[in-house]
Amino acid sequence: MPHKRDVAVFFLRMRRRNAQCGGRLETEIMRRPRRRRRQSEVFMQLTYGVKDRPKFGQVIVFALQQLLAILAATIAVPTIIGHGMSQSAALFGAGVGTIVYLLFTKFRSPVFLGSSFAFLGSMATAFAGAATAAAGYAGLVIGAAFAGLVYVVIAIIVKLCGVAWIDKVMPAVVIGPTVAIIGLSLAGNAVGDLSKGAVTVESVAVASPYLAILCGLVTLGVTIICSVYGKKFLKMIPFIIGIVAGYAVAAVFTVIGNVAGIDALKIINFSLFESMEWVPSFTFVQAFKGFADIDAAYIGTVAVAYVPVAFVVFAEHIADHKNLSTIIEHDLLKDPGLSNTLLGDGVGSMVGAVFGGCPNTTYGESVGCVAISGNASVVTIVATAVLCMLAAFVAPFTTFLATIPPCVMGGVCIALYGFIAVSGLKMIQTVDLGDNRNLFVVSVILIAGVGGLTVSFGPVTVTEVACALILGILTNIMVNRKKDKKEEE
Numbered sequence: 001m002p003h004k005r006d007v008a009v010f011f012l013r014m015r016r017r018n019a020q021c022g023g024r025l026e027t028e029i030m031r032r033p034r035r036r037r038r039q040s041e042v043f044m045q046l047t048y049g050v051k052d053r054p055k056f057g058q059v060i061v062f063a064l065q066q067l068l069a070i071l072a073a074t075i076a077v078p079t080i081i082g083h084g085m086s087q088s089a090a091l092f093g094a095g096v097g098t099i100v101y102l103l104f105t106k107f108r109s110p111v112f113l114g115s116s117f118a119f120l121g122s123m124a125t126a127f128a129g130a131a132t133a134a135a136g137y138a139g140l141v142i143g144a145a146f147a148g149l150v151y152v153v154i155a156i157i158v159k160l161c162g163v164a165w166i167d168k169v170m171p172a173v174v175i176g177p178t179v180a181i182i183g184l185s186l187a188g189n190a191v192g193d194l195s196k197g198a199v200t201v202e203s204v205a206v207a208s209p210y211l212a213i214l215c216g217l218v219t220l221g222v223t224i225i226c227s228v229y230g231k232k233f234l235k236m237i238p239f240i241i242g243i244v245a246g247y248a249v250a251a252v253f254t255v256i257g258n259v260a261g262i263d264a265l266k267i268i269n270f271s272l273f274e275s276m277e278w279v280p281s282f283t284f285v286q287a288f289k290g291f292a293d294i295d296a297a298y299i300g301t302v303a304v305a306y307v308p309v310a311f312v313v314f315a316e317h318i319a320d321h322k323n324l325s326t327i328i329e330h331d332l333l334k335d336p337g338l339s340n341t342l343l344g345d346g347v348g349s350m351v352g353a354v355f356g357g358c359p360n361t362t363y364g365e366s367v368g369c370v371a372i373s374g375n376a377s378v379v380t381i382v383a384t385a386v387l388c389m390l391a392a393f394v395a396p397f398t399t400f401l402a403t404i405p406p407c408v409m410g411g412v413c414i415a416l417y418g419f420i421a422v423s424g425l426k427m428i429q430t431v432d433l434g435d436n437r438n439l440f441v442v443s444v445i446l447i448a449g450v451g452g453l454t455v456s457f458g459p460v461t462v463t464e465v466a467c468a469l470i471l472g473i474l475t476n477i478m479v480n481r482k483k484d485k486k487e488e489e
Helices: 004-020 024-031 056-081 087-104 117-128 133-161 164-169 172-185 187-194 209-229 238-260 270-275 283-293 296-328 333-356 364-373 378-391 395-402 406-428 436-450 464-479 481-488
Strands: 113-115 360-362 455-457 460-462
Touching: 056 087, 056 113, 056 117, 056 238, 056 364, 056 378, 056 395, 056 406, 087 113, 087 333, 087 360, 087 378, 087 395, 113 333, 117 133, 117 296, 133 283, 133 296, 133 333, 172 187, 172 296, 172 364, 172 406, 172 436, 172 464, 187 209, 187 406, 209 238, 209 406, 238 364, 238 406, 270 395, 283 333, 296 333, 296 360, 296 364, 296 406, 296 464, 333 360, 360 364, 364 406, 378 395, 436 464, 460 464, 464 481
Parallel strands: none
Antiparallel strands: 113 360, 455 460
8 A cells, every 4th residue: 555655746746747738637637537438338439419510511411311211111101001191291290290309308319200100000990980081181180199199198197207117117128129129020121122123013023133132232231331431421321322322223224124125124113203292292181171071989980099009109119219318328218308208209290190191200210320320419300300391392302212212221221220129139238148037038028029929909909019018028027026025125
């Protein structure tokens, strides 16, 4: 142990050196972190934090990248539902819903809201039970209001009771594999799209699946190279570069196929430019005409179709925000708070559905984009929302985006969904898997999710993610009952 005099001499010498350096030495020492993290401890390094403001030109490029990441899923929902639903309106509704979400979360949660696939069955029920098409559109607005109301009620409960119970009900051993399942459950979509072109005859792609896979792999390869080996700005826009590269290869094959009359080479559907939608057909315009054709029985049908699904999406809401919290190293459930994120999601869904008809939800694709690009700036999300709203009125631009073939987006989504899955597995690193209790919880969630366990109650379908989460919670409670009793004693 050093003598007190030696310690005094040491500090005296340091003080003299500091004086010689003009006080810079002390300042430098104070600025140093207490413990420098090893590279292996750093999962995702952010170039821009939540509050950072990139340059204007960079923001536009980053926003375009976010738009490309969420585009396919956002416009897919109205396409699947049909009944004349507008893709441009869905895009506009997603932008408005995101702005509402950001307002409620005080611009502290960098994630985009897009059309939710969970409500596909509910939306189909709204149209199926309607007397007229206009009444069906009215049902979409009413249904979104019911779903949003569920979020508002839960938000009030959370505000009164706090969020401590969430950590007890859904600890890392539960939420980690659940987040992984979110990514893994989407893997089939990414791989399925990888072999598809956009030109179809009787809903069957005519392009050679091998050429489609080639275009997708080019997209994936360029994305990986830019993300890993790219310098500065290039490293932050890997999706744009990857999509451009894949689209260019697909365009060359398509042009040759059109000139030579070879269907197998036709990957991009350029005919979409012939039927461009110049003015979005907003849902509320159609719904206004249909409110006179609805009755109490129909409203009850819509409520039954939407309300249970809202509880399912609530579980995914928590998982997404837990995942995002890990990436940005800030607990969003505490700041801005789960009550605010729920209110933002719920009210955002209501407002978005008024314009586009589709209830919105936080997008894993957006979270994955934040993780891979290292850009968590909320300014980028704001710019993405504004770009969505503006793009809805620029027919050539939205049509161009719609021409991006599934194989190219499949290549991008392999990286996006993979990152979501890996971020969930990262959460499990803090869990002691040597303990059989934890091992059983993780095992049940992974197998139920990967196996695609779903449960249907009429028009309501509990997704594999929700089923896996519910089983994980129940298993965790069951295996830790004796442990909790011992702690109480």
